[in-house]
Amino acid sequence: MPDLGHLLSEQIRTACNEHQPLVIQGNNSKAFYGNPCEGQTLDVSGHHGIISHEPSELVLTARAGTRLSDVKQTLAERGQMLGFEPPSFGDATLGGTIACNLSGPRRPYAGAARDFVLGCRIINGKGEILQFGGKVMKNVAGYDLARLMSGSMGTLGVLLDISLKVLPIQQQAISLQFELDVKQALQQFANWRQQPLPISAACHDGETLTVRLTGSSVALSSAQQTLGGEALAEGTDFWQQVREHEHDFFQDQRSLWRLSLPATASIDLNDKQFIDWGGAQRWVFSDALVSELRAIAETVGGHAILFRSTQDNDDRFHPLDKAMLAVQQRLKKSFDPERILNRGKMYRQL
Amino acid sequence: MQTIDKQLLISKLSAFLDSDALLYKEEDLRPYECDGLSAYRRLPMLVALPRNIDEITAIVKTCYQYRIPVIARGAGTGLSGGALPLETGVLLSLARLNRILDIDHENLLATVQPGVRNLAISEAVADSGLYYAPDPSSQIACTIGGNVAENSGGVHCLKYGLTVHNIAQLKIITIEGELLTIGNHALDSAGYDLLALLTGSEGMLGIIVEITVRLLPLPETARVMLAAFDDVELAGTAVSDIIADGIIPAGLEMMDNPAIRAAEDFVHAGYPVDAAAILLCELDGTTAEVSDQMQRVHELLASRGASEIRTAENDAQRQQFWKGRKAAFPAVGRIAPDYYCMDGTIPRKKLPWVLKNITELSASYKLPVANVFHAGDGNLHPLILYDANKPGELERTEEFGGKILELCIEAGGTITGEHGVGMEKIDQMCIQFEDAELQQFHAVKHAFDQHGLLNPGKAVPTLHRCAEFGAMHVHQGQLSHPELERF
Numbered sequence: 001m002p003d004l005g006h007l008l009s010e011q012i013r014t015a016c017n018e019h020q021p022l023v024i025q026g027n028n029s030k031a032f033y034g035n036p037c038e039g040q041t042l043d044v045s046g047h048h049g050i051i052s053h054e055p056s057e058l059v060l061t062a063r064a065g066t067r068l069s070d071v072k073q074t075l076a077e078r079g080q081m082l083g084f085e086p087p088s089f090g091d092a093t094l095g096g097t098i099a100c101n102l103s104g105p106r107r108p109y110a111g112a113a114r115d116f117v118l119g120c121r122i123i124n125g126k127g128e129i130l131q132f133g134g135k136v137m138k139n140v141a142g143y144d145l146a147r148l149m150s151g152s153m154g155t156l157g158v159l160l161d162i163s164l165k166v167l168p169i170q171q172q173a174i175s176l177q178f179e180l181d182v183k184q185a186l187q188q189f190a191n192w193r194q195q196p197l198p199i200s201a202a203c204h205d206g207e208t209l210t211v212r213l214t215g216s217s218v219a220l221s222s223a224q225q226t227l228g229g230e231a232l233a234e235g236t237d238f239w240q241q242v243r244e245h246e247h248d249f250f251q252d253q254r255s256l257w258r259l260s261l262p263a264t265a266s267i268d269l270n271d272k273q274f275i276d277w278g279g280a281q282r283w284v285f286s287d288a289l290v291s292e293l294r295a296i297a298e299t300v301g302g303h304a305i306l307f308r309s310t311q312d313n314d315d316r317f318h319p320l321d322k323a324m325l326a327v328q329q330r331l332k333k334s335f336d337p338e339r340i341l342n343r344g345k346m347y348r349q350l
Numbered sequence: 351m352q353t354i355d356k357q358l359l360i361s362k363l364s365a366f367l368d369s370d371a372l373l374y375k376e377e378d379l380r381p382y383e384c385d386g387l388s389a390y391r392r393l394p395m396l397v398a399l400p401r402n403i404d405e406i407t408a409i410v411k412t413c414y415q416y417r418i419p420v421i422a423r424g425a426g427t428g429l430s431g432g433a434l435p436l437e438t439g440v441l442l443s444l445a446r447l448n449r450i451l452d453i454d455h456e457n458l459l460a461t462v463q464p465g466v467r468n469l470a471i472s473e474a475v476a477d478s479g480l481y482y483a484p485d486p487s488s489q490i491a492c493t494i495g496g497n498v499a500e501n502s503g504g505v506h507c508l509k510y511g512l513t514v515h516n517i518a519q520l521k522i523i524t525i526e527g528e529l530l531t532i533g534n535h536a537l538d539s540a541g542y543d544l545l546a547l548l549t550g551s552e553g554m555l556g557i558i559v560e561i562t563v564r565l566l567p568l569p570e571t572a573r574v575m576l577a578a579f580d581d582v583e584l585a586g587t588a589v590s591d592i593i594a595d596g597i598i599p600a601g602l603e604m605m606d607n608p609a610i611r612a613a614e615d616f617v618h619a620g621y622p623v624d625a626a627a628i629l630l631c632e633l634d635g636t637t638a639e640v641s642d643q644m645q646r647v648h649e650l651l652a653s654r655g656a657s658e659i660r661t662a663e664n665d666a667q668r669q670q671f672w673k674g675r676k677a678a679f680p681a682v683g684r685i686a687p688d689y690y691c692m693d694g695t696i697p698r699k700k701l702p703w704v705l706k707n708i709t710e711l712s713a714s715y716k717l718p719v720a721n722v723f724h725a726g727d728g729n730l731h732p733l734i735l736y737d738a739n740k741p742g743e744l745e746r747t748e749e750f751g752g753k754i755l756e757l758c759i760e761a762g763g764t765i766t767g768e769h770g771v772g773m774e775k776i777d778q779m780c781i782q783f784e785d786a787e788l789q790q791f792h793a794v795k796h797a798f799d800q801h802g803l804l805n806p807g808k809a810v811p812t813l814h815r816c817a818e819f820g821a822m823h824v825h826q827g828q829l830s831h832p833e834l835e836r837f
Contacts, residue, residue, distance in 0.1 A: 054697065054699065055594050056590035056591065056593050056594040056698065056699060057590075057593075057697050057698055057699060057728075058593060059697070079596055101538065101543070107537065108537060111511065111515060112537065112538065114543055114546060115511065115514075115515050124790065128786045128790070129786075130784075130786055130787045130790055131783075131784075131787065132787065134695075134762070134763065134764050135697060135762055136695040136696065136697060136727070136728050136762075136763050136764055136767070137507065137508060137695070137726075137727035137728060137729075138503050138507060138512065138695045138724075138727050138728070138729045138764075138767035138768055139695060139763075139764040139766070139767060140500065140501050140550050140764075140766050140767065140768060140769075140770050140771070141764050141765050141766050141771055141775070141779060141782055141783075142771070142779065142782075142783060142787070142791055142809070142810065143547060143550070143551055143554075143555075143791055143794055143795075143809075143810075144501070144514065144546050144547060144549065144550050144551075145547070145790065145791075145794065147514070147543060147546035147547075148542060148543055148544075148546055148547050150543060150546075151538070151542070151543050152542055152543070156542070167598070168595075168596030168597070168598065169596070171596075190456040190457075193456070193457075193458055193567075194455060194456070194458070194478070194479065194480065194567055195479070195567050196479075196567040196568065196569050196570045196635070196636060197567075197636075198635070198636060198639070215635075215636070215639050216638065216639050216642045216643075218638035218639065218641075218642055219635070219636045219638045219639035219642070221638075222636060222637075222638045223636065260536040260537060260538050260539070261536050262457050262534075262535040262536050263456075263457050263536075264456045264457055277537060280536055280537045281537070301534050301535050301536065302534060302535075302536040303534070303536070303538075303539055303540040305540075317540055317541070318540035319540075320540060320541050323524075323528050323530055324530060324541060325541075327524070327530065327544070327797065327798065328541050328542050328544075330796075330797035330798075331542060331544075331547075331794065331797045333797065334790070334793035334794050334796065334797045335790070335793070346541070347541075
């Protein structure tokens with residue numbers, strides 16, 4: 001596969017000179033995510049391919065346009081996986097996944113996408129190709145601009161290549177279920193959290209708590225004895241449905257909110273919530289006012305993202321206070337002085 | 351902009367600081383002239399020892415008004431000169447902000463002031479069966495504010511991550527004197543990931559005044575195994591094979607023969623002194639999981655040619671196994687008048703290549719080297735032995751050290767795994783990064799600190815600078831904080 005880095009950098013340089021906004025696009029699987037933004041499409045899906053995978057180093061380097069499914073398959077062939085269990089939402093690319101910092105059910109126990117980023121090669125808004133971080137586990141040379149890319153929605157730079165720490169696939173998994181209400185479920189999560197249990201996912205759909213244990217078979221049977229509950233036969237399918245929003249809960253036509261909260265937070269909602277991440281991530285379908293959901297999240301110290309909207313609002317992400325917004329605007333300017341990369345995708349001012 | 355002299359600055363700061371919170375006489379400034387990298391010494395204009403966030407804000411605002419540089423300092427245990435003062439600057443000691451503010455057991459969070467010692471956090475939550483995972487070797491003395499500024503590592507990084515993976519929220523004072531809260535008590539926050547950016551930013555972007563760290567439940571069991579090898583390359587291969595087999599050890603350390611001998615002579619850990627290399631492999635988790643993995647690792651080490659494998663049968667024996675490794679730096683300090691510690695990280699598979707090259711360089715520079723190695727995460731600490739009293743030997747050592755860092759870059763690694771750039775490795779930054787990348791770093795710095803007042807001159811070299819060179823210089827065994835373990 002050809003390296004399109006220089007071609008893309010030329011396009012960005014030209015756009016910078018002409019003050020032409022660009023909309024970065026991989027496989028367009030997350031077109032729903034973030035504020036609508038306008039500009040010329042910068043297609044990065046052609047910049048794809050796995051550059052290297054060193055199982056003994058626990059490192060994979062791939063181009064941003066590489067399909068997540070290809071990454072997962074390459075890793076699985078050598079008994080490894082992406083620790084943050086990202087959703088594919090159809091046909092996601094690695095670049096889009098990192099740019100959105102999307103992580104699946106394993107996130108509280110293994111880390112988020114950003115935690116696994118070791119390094120990346122990017123193009124900033126001036127068309128300069130820059131490399132930060134590396135392919136090693138420990139690296140404190142220079143500011144951590146590689147991790148900063150994660151979750152920046154393409155507004156600071158176009159991702160070219162990404163190096164990730166990967167993990168061995170754990171030998172066995174079992175999922176257990178418990179009939180509990182929301183309050184009991186949150187308490188159960190909190191109790192388990194304080195114990196050294198091999199938990200790798202924990203969610204609650206309103207009536208049923210489901211917990212996944214992973215590890216060696218001896219470890220699992222001992223943990224199962226401690227926890228109790230009913231074993232779920234189709235555990236793998238269940239967690240895939242949760243991850244990909246294919247679970248029954250997600251069959252709803254209203255706007256979908258993602259509330260990121262302290263795990264024990266108790267919130268007062270009229271709408272049903274799907275609790276994931278042991279309490280730290282709540283999915284809510286709601287027609288409530290944007291300000292209402294934001295206030296609910298803010299009261300408990302979290303933030304609310306309008307994940308899938310039925311309308312064209314440009315306030316998908318939780319607003320920043322004035323001082324913080326000013327810092328983030330200056331940071332944006334340091335990477336992309338002409339504001340050509342995904343202008344407004346995160347915040348109108350960025 | 352108003353200019354100000356030392357006397358006027360003292361009077362401005364005295365308006366809101368108690369007399370014992372402001373040091374300006376030479377004898378009082380002397381203890382602050384260096385951090386753990388004692389080869390670099392400079393007296394600050396004055397030292398401020400604030401007690402709370404209000405005082406820090408007032409100091410920073412005053413400095414900003416008169417464009418006085420501010421250099422933050424925790425316990426001063428850093429090994430790269432990150433807290434080296436400036437003659438024209440205020441050294442801001444955060445040592446008095448040493449309280450644990452809140453422990454939230456149910457959310458596994460502890461909120462602490464920056465001057466709290468790393469180990470004090472784990473001690474405070476040990477009764478609840480919890481701990482704070484990152485464990486830099488100086489954890490008995492180093493403070494959490496400094497850990498965040500340096501993104502400190504430790505023995506358990508491979509499994510539990512660095513500081514950046516284990517913090518939830520920071521409060522910082524910007525150079526304008528504004529309090530910013532970065533992150534929250536959830537698992538992510540709105541906007542750019544400034545938590546990642548600030549961690550490891552070496553005091554260049556803001557003053558860290560409060561930290562919320564993530565806690566973990568203590569593992570049910572931790573066990574350690576020691577394996578001896580007649581060949582360094584075999585040991586290196588065994589490390590890769592353990593990881594390729596799907597095992598993530600809590601700690602995986604390697605020492606070469608000179609390091610083994612030095613450690614054994616010093617603390618009598620019972621190490622096999624004829625081995626070319628030893629590996630220490632610690633596994634933790636549930637008891638069932640650990641015993642399963644111990645067996646797998648044992649079989650693997652045996653099949654990879656280990657000449658001897660020992661398993662610690664109890665906690666006392668486990669401590670004994672670790673004792674030699676933890677004492678490796680001071681042990682090496684006993685066998686040579688001086689040593690110079692490097693901190694490169696490399697892909698593990700390049701270990702034999704890097705070691706072979708280090709051996710060749712050692713012969714051509716006529717300077718012996720002992721290698722200790724966080725093998726699990728590829729972080730190499732070659733210790734070059736020399737005698738600064740021999741004319742020209744320090745210069746030769748520095749040149750040799752530079753070659754080792756260049757080897758690390760050539761192997762696809764980095765010049766610093768966990769000690770930071772500070773003053774020490776600022777020149778090697780020019781080798782690791784291209785001009786445009788360094789310019790991007792400067793642009794980021796400018797976004798936080800447009801007048802360049804926070805810890806100026808550290809971490810990121812200017813483009814025309816690449817001439818000076820630094821070293822961790824241990825003269826006659828006189829390392830700062832000799833009581834601390836260094837590994």
